[in-house]
Structure formats: C-alpha cells, structure tokens
Amino acid sequence: MQPYQTLREEAYAANMQLPALGLVIFTFGNVSAADRSKGIFAIKPSGVPYEELSPEKMVIVDFDGKTVDGQLRPSSDTLTHAVLYKHWEGISGIVHTHSTFATAWAQSQRDIPLYGTTHADHNTVDIPCAAPMSDEMIAGDYEYQTGFQIMDALTQRGLTYHDIEMILVGNHAPFTWGKTAAKAVYNSAVLESIAQMAQLTESINHNAPRLKDALIRKHFERKHGPNSYYGQ
C-alpha cells in the first residue's frame, strides 16, 4: 500500500468528478482532500490531463504548501488551498474550477444576486466575488495571496466560511470548499448551476427582482438546521 493511499484515492475520485460533471476541460481546475489530523492534503499534480491521473499521482502537501510525498509538482494553485486549510479549521476539501458561467460572473466582478429558491436552498446571501488582486499581490506570491483575497472578501461582507462555501475570485474563477472533497465538488456543481440560472434570469429580465426574505428563509431552513425536513 502506497503511503497516504486512502487520502490519495479520495482526492483522485473528487478530481475525476470535475470533467464528469462538465466543470473543467483539459487541465483546468483542481481538487484537494485534507487529513487535518496529520496537517496534510492530497492535490492533483500540475498540468496533468485528467485522463492521465491516478491515485498514485496525487501529491501530498502540508498546510505550508511543502511537498511531503510525491514525485510530481503539485497543482499551481496549491498555496491557495494551503492558506485556506491553515486558516479554516472546519474544511477538508477545496475545489477550483473554470466552469463557464461561474467564471463569467467572476470576470464581470459582480456578486451573484439571490434570484431564486435554487440559490436559497444552498445560501441565504449573494455569492461573493472577491475583488481583483492588486499589482503588488500579483507580483508577490500570487497563489498564496489568492487565499487571503478569498478570506478578506468574506470578512468584508461579514461572512464566515461556514456561512457560504463558494466564492468567485474577480477576473479569475470560482473556489468552493466543504467538510469533504466530495462536498466541495457538489458545491462547485451547484455554483455553476446557480451562475447559469442567474445569467439567464438577467438576460430574460434585466430588472429581475431578488428573492424575498420569507422565501429565502423557507427554502434554506427547509434543507438546513434543526427544523429541516428535506430528504430522509
């Protein structure tokens, strides 16, 4: 058995969901799965097509972004994942994609407004778009700074990483997270669907109204919290 085999298999399975769900093409995007008890995560190697991936090719990295085990160079976004794992204790999965509609909203530099119950089933707030990074941050350790750009965007809105598990990085693309890599992948697929619905909503009615608070609460609380009654 290879070292960290179980973690590698979890990361591999989650990475392979991205092309399966139509969230990436070629080598776009990346998924990591963390073992917080060891302070490490497994992440896709950089620039390797998904069809060439295997559990053995997942790279094991610590929360400072240093490679612990693996022959291949980890994802170019590794330091962004590392920063978020280091600062957000409740997450063990992170996904970055360039899914079309979420990326289009990121390029528009707009938060995704809460127009409908599909959005409210998952979030009670607009989906944030982090501001584009300063020239200094870009010239510095870009991926490391992207992690802080994400955290700062939530703080500026009075949100925590529990309040919402998805964000757009201005002019770049989305990041999502969760208690597991599988949940982070689910969040990436939900984000792409919400982004597409919102874009279509605005193209049909540019003055479309936001969902009213009563419906936001009803749909979110139907699925989440002590009085939820969705599912089995």
Ligand SMILES: O=C(CO)[C@@H](O)[C@H](O)COP(=O)(O)O
């Ligand atoms: O953000 C980007 C590119 O802008 C990444 O999503 C890459 O497309 C994936 O890079 P690797 O994980 O293969 O290094």
